[in-house]
Amino acid sequence: MAQRLVGRPAPDFNMETVSGDGKEFGRVKLSDYSGKWLVFFFYPLDFTFVCPTEITALSEAYEQFKELDTEILGVSVDSIHSHKAWINTAKENNGLGQLNFPLASDITKKVAEDYGVLIEEEGVALRGLFIIDPEGELKYQVVNHNDVGRSVEETLRVLQALQSGGLCPMNWKPGDKNLNA
Numbered sequence: 324m325a326q327r328l329v330g331r332p333a334p335d336f337n338m339e340t341v342s343g344d345g346k347e348f349g350r351v352k353l354s355d356y357s358g359k360w361l362v363f364f365f366y367p368l369d370f371t372f373v374c375p376t377e378i379t380a381l382s383e384a385y386e387q388f389k390e391l392d393t394e395i396l397g398v399s400v401d402s403i404h405s406h407k408a409w410i411n412t413a414k415e416n417n418g419l420g421q422l423n424f425p426l427a428s429d430i431t432k433k434v435a436e437d438y439g440v441l442i443e444e445e446g447v448a449l450r451g452l453f454i455i456d457p458e459g460e461l462k463y464q465v466v467n468h469n470d471v472g473r474s475v476e477e478t479l480r481v482l483q484a485l486q487s488g489g490l491c492p493m494n495w496k497p498g499d500k501n502l503n504a
Contacts, residue, residue, distance in 0.1 A: 326439060328438065328439065328453075328461045328464055329461055329462065329463065329464055330460070330461070330462075331460065331461060332459050332460060332461070333353060333363075333453065333455045333459055333460065333461040334353075334434070334437035334438055335352065335353045335354075336351075336352060336353050336427075336429075336434045336437070337350065337351070337352040337353075338350065338351055338352075338398065338427040338428055338429055338434060339403045339427065339428045339430075340396075340403065340406075340425040340426065340427045340428070341403045341406040341407045341410065341425060341426055341428075342425050343382070343410070343421060343422035343423050343424050343425055343426075344410070344421050344422075345406075345407050345410030345411040345421065348403055348407075349425070351396065351425065351427055353455075353459060354459075356394055356396075356455065356457075356459075357457065357458075357459065358457045359392055359393065359394050359457055360391065360392055360393035360394070360454065360455065360456060360457060360482065360485075360486070361393065361394050361395075361396060361453075361454070361455040362381070362388060362393055362394070362395045362396070362452065362453075362454055362478060362482070363395075363396050363398070363452070363453045363454075363455060364377075364381070364395075364396070364397055364398070364450075364451065364452040364453070364473070365397075365398050365399065365429075365435055365438065365440050365448035365449065365450065365451040365452075366378065366397060366398075366399050366448065366450060367399060367400075367447040367448055367449070367450070367469050368399055368400070368401060368447055369399060369401040369405045369406060369408075369409040370405075370409055370412075370417060372417075373450075373469070373470070373471075373472050374399075375414070375417065375418075375419055376472055377450070377472045377473055378397055378419055378422065378426075379414070379419060379420070379422075380475045381395055381397070381424070381475055381478075382395075382419075382422040382423045382424065384475045384479065385423035385424060386423075387479060388479070388482070391479075391482055391483065391486060392457075393482060394424065395423075395424040396424060396425060396426075396427055397422075397424065397425075397426045397427065398426065398427040398428070398429050398434060398435075398448075399426070399428070399429065399447070399448060400428075400429050400430060400432055400435065400446060400447055400448060401428060401430070402428050402430055403426075403428045405428075406426040406428060409426075410422060410426070429448070432446065432448075435447075435448040435451075438451055438453065438464075439451070439466075440466055447469075449466050449467065449468070449469060450466065450467040450468070450469055450471070450472070450473060451464065451465070451466045451467075452464065452465050452466075452473055452478060454478075454481065454482055454485060456485070462485050463481050463482075463485065480495070480496060480497075483497045487501055488501075489501025489502065490502040490503075
């Protein structure tokens, strides 16, 4: 049975990264995002077909997330060297080009397992997207089949609803009133 994550402290992580410009390697851990919101997303593999549509769309919307005091971190089970090669490959050659956020390597698959998105028999992650608040609490998760990409607009809407501090009815949008308890 899957473990409930929403409403609990987000599972900790410590992974190697490559910068969005594809030039530098580093490390990232959950505590690096303390005091900020984090959109933390998993994708199955580098050099695939659906993944670059999601990753580049999130990168293009980065300023909108930044205005909401939110950082973005992408992760797959590929190595940092694969991430670097993918970032440094032109979009017309199935590459990513430069990104506005880093990609992390979960080569051990531990983080995907901790977040409940690991497909053990395939050794890859499902398309899991998590929103973690500034205190480290996991506030939202959505997990898609790997054939279907996620929505940047819906991620932004949910983030803004969470940041509104109130009860948000179905289809709530920024500017709508919250419900009274």
